Amino acid sequence: MLDHRLARRLRDAGLRWRPRPGDRFVLETEGFEADVFTLSDMTIEAHEYPTGTVLGFNGTTEWALDSVAAADALWLPREDQLRELLGPAFVGLHRTPGDGGTGGYEVRTRVTGTDETVPHRASEAEDAYAQALLAYIDASLRLD
Template sequence: MIDIDIARRLRDAGLDWAPADGDLFVIDNEQLREEPFMLSTMVIETGRGRAGEAVFRFNGTTEWALDSVEQHEAVWIPREDQLRAALGEAFGALRREDDGGFVVELRDAARSRATEEAEAAAEAGDAASVGEAPVREVPAPEAEDALAGALLIHLTR
């Protein structure tokens, strides 16, 4: 699970969240920021508050005295598959290093499309220079952290 501070930076950089079953989130306050919750129609479901804002309703949590929280009070903690999907064409590869850490190869997505177009033109007989899209490597101790770091770079460039 990625750190809440990185998740908050991803949100602030523009990562959108459409809450769905299985999503992890934390409530962004001192008392609950270390307690991850998972959306599930059995326990925590999405809904709308009185003013139409998105809320998460906690079912069967009378012992916590927690009925619901507004979505803006929560920070989504994306999973590895969600981080990969958010990277889209910018995701090059994820590899494990000899030291046990991980590296994400982050491609310049715009440059990758230009390279593909140049390759297609070259195959069609048009003179074009074909080059490799630049790759940036993002290392981290865990795969999720490397993917989150790569996504943060991708969203802020």
């Protein structure tokens, strides 16, 4: 699962969430920091209103919650979502060897307009993808 710090950095870099079934998120509210929620048509649904998206908690799944604004939730994109966001910049994902049998992952991305590729390494695949996406967003915002 994506590290919450990387998810925050992605949000702060401008990544926007359009809640869909299967999406994971956390509430950055006291008492809920460790709970990971998943949108589902039965238990937690995204409701679109003119004032914004609201995540509705149905039934008794979470007795303390009725609904929260999606803006108050931190999206934890999955590996497939991060790969899709990288689009044509994505070259590949590889398992890397590590010390003591603990490997990691390397996501390679192509630098726009070149044949050059850049590695992004982390112990979890989602984190490597997130680092690659952060670099991609940063590069797309530069004028050079």
